[in-house]
Amino acid sequence: MPPWGAALALLLAALALLALRLRRPSRRAVGARTLPGARSEDHGEMDGGGPAGQLSDGREPLPGGCRLICKPSALAQCLLRALRRSAALEPGPLPWLSGPHLQTLCHFVLPVGPGSELAREYLQLADDGLVALDWVVGPGARGRRATNAGGLPAVLLVIPNAWGRLTRNVLGLCLLALERGYYPVIFHRRGHHGCPLVSPRLQPFGDPSDLKEAITYIRFRHPAAPLFAVSEGSGSALLLSYLGECGSSSYVTGAACISPVLRCREWFEAGLPWPYERGFLLHQKIALSRYATALEDTVDTGKLFRSRSLREFEETLFCHTKSFPISWDTYWDHNDPLRDVDEAAVPVLCICSADDPVCGPPSHFLPTELFHSNPYFFLLLSRHGGHCGFLRQEPLPAWSHDVTLEYFRALTDFFRTEERMKGLSKRRASFLAGRRRWGTLPKREVSPSSSLEEIFSWKRSYTR
Numbered sequence: 001m002p003p004w005g006a007a008l009a010l011l012l013a014a015l016a017l018l019a020l021r022l023r024r025p026s027r028r029a030v031g032a033r034t035l036p037g038a039r040s041e042d043h044g045e046m047d048g049g050g051p052a053g054q055l056s057d058g059r060e061p062l063p064g065g066c067r068l069i070c071k072p073s074a075l076a077q078c079l080l081r082a083l084r085r086s087a088a089l090e091p092g093p094l095p096w097l098s099g100p101h102l103q104t105l106c107h108f109v110l111p112v113g114p115g116s117e118l119a120r121e122y123l124q125l126a127d128d129g130l131v132a133l134d135w136v137v138g139p140g141a142r143g144r145r146a147t148n149a150g151g152l153p154a155v156l157l158v159i160p161n162a163w164g165r166l167t168r169n170v171l172g173l174c175l176l177a178l179e180r181g182y183y184p185v186i187f188h189r190r191g192h193h194g195c196p197l198v199s200p201r202l203q204p205f206g207d208p209s210d211l212k213e214a215i216t217y218i219r220f221r222h223p224a225a226p227l228f229a230v231s232e233g234s235g236s237a238l239l240l241s242y243l244g245e246c247g248s249s250s251y252v253t254g255a256a257c258i259s260p261v262l263r264c265r266e267w268f269e270a271g272l273p274w275p276y277e278r279g280f281l282l283h284q285k286i287a288l289s290r291y292a293t294a295l296e297d298t299v300d301t302g303k304l305f306r307s308r309s310l311r312e313f314e315e316t317l318f319c320h321t322k323s324f325p326i327s328w329d330t331y332w333d334h335n336d337p338l339r340d341v342d343e344a345a346v347p348v349l350c351i352c353s354a355d356d357p358v359c360g361p362p363s364h365f366l367p368t369e370l371f372h373s374n375p376y377f378f379l380l381l382s383r384h385g386g387h388c389g390f391l392r393q394e395p396l397p398a399w400s401h402d403v404t405l406e407y408f409r410a411l412t413d414f415f416r417t418e419e420r421m422k423g424l425s426k427r428r429a430s431f432l433a434g435r436r437r438w439g440t441l442p443k444r445e446v447s448p449s450s451s452l453e454e455i456f457s458w459k460r461s462y463t464r
Contacts, residue, residue, distance in 0.1 A: 103389030164192030244340030353385030
């Protein structure tokens with residue numbers, strides 16, 4: 001095992017032990033201390049004066065203590081009905097899994113289970129860089145059911161976290177989607193998860209240019225299949241940037257973000273609780289250490305690998321470059337995932353937890369005004385779940401997986417109903433327009449009273 005790998009293993013073991021020591025009973029003793037960003041597990045916070053209780057206005061209650069925050073609309077009502085019928089929200093986690101740190105560490109630390117079969121494709125980009133697409137082809141490909149009325153399976157694009165680690169929950173979501181009739185494909189950035197870095201250029205935090213080319217290729221391979229997208233954790237910056245930049249030209253039918261990082265700049269500047277900060281930072285250093293020689297001409301690699309925070313690492317890698325240095329403010333002007341959020345024209349469901357130890361309190365990391373004002377954005381907020389955890393009894397997958405796929409199913413049914421209603425309206429308008437034309441022919445004399453009656457009844461049918 002290389003020295004980096006040994007250090008990582010020791011750190012992960014320390015994180016697991018720390019999580020067990022950080023567990024608190026539902027009612028903490030007065031004066032007890034927690035990690036920065038950690039919150040009480042008392043269920044009363046959701047209903048009262050805790051961080052979640054401050055956001056209770058305008059919520060719709062759901063099973064399992066979850067809340068849906070959104071702007072009222074026909075699509076919101078459809079989604080609310082689907083979530084109220086969802087069995088995924090009913091079962092809570094086991095008592096020993098309810099702690100936010102334990103749920104988060106189980107997600108990031110536990111190894112990926114066996115059983116998934118991936119077919120990798122490398123896509124050469126316009127600047128000769130490479131990204132990887134892992135198509136999940138098994139098991140469970142046989143006997144799957146179609147996900148739309150036409151019988152053509154939909155494509156599910158999965159974007160992992162920005163650190164490049166493929167977690168067990170990502171593969172669990174892909175396997176569940178495969179069983180339910182989707183074609184899952186995982187997008188890997190340059191230099192991530194075995195994708196070679198062939199040019200000294202990495203993908204900034206919220207730059208969707210590489211993702212655009214990958215989605216164009218997926219659309220070329222499956223031109224008639226619906227495309228849905230899911231992001232995990234910090235990978236939400238890439239997905240939301242793409243939806244904002246493309247607007248109504250996006251090929252995506254619906255999107256979901258599991259534990260998204262929405263206020264990214266503030267998130268970097270505030271810092272994470274030190275175990276997560278050190279763990280994510282070490283993982284990035286290990287991933288880039290193999291390309292240290294290739295990156296020497298573009299960045300100060302000595303300063304990069306001496307970074308002591310995620311902000312310092314990000315700033316050194318993308319702002320303090322040797323060829324084109326920029327300021328921290330300019331960097332976020334181009335990479336803030338919400339910079340073009342008003343242009344997004346695709347329904348987006350954000351699944352978040354009130355006890356997320358990585359993102360922080362909901363009052364700090366959730367821009368609730370976005371969900372109250374934008375009809376395309378929906379927030380499902382739960383009491384427990386940690387960061388990207390949302391665990392329940394084994395061998396069941398995380399309940400966020402079931403909710404995500406049920407949400408996509410509700411979108412498909414809603415859009416199918418809307419198209420059917422539009423078709424009926426067009427046929428009715430065509431038929432009524434034909435009646436009006438027939439009424440103007442000189443072969444038939446129409447009395448004034450009958451003309452007024454016919455016009456009145458046409459206007460009534462049109463305005464219904």
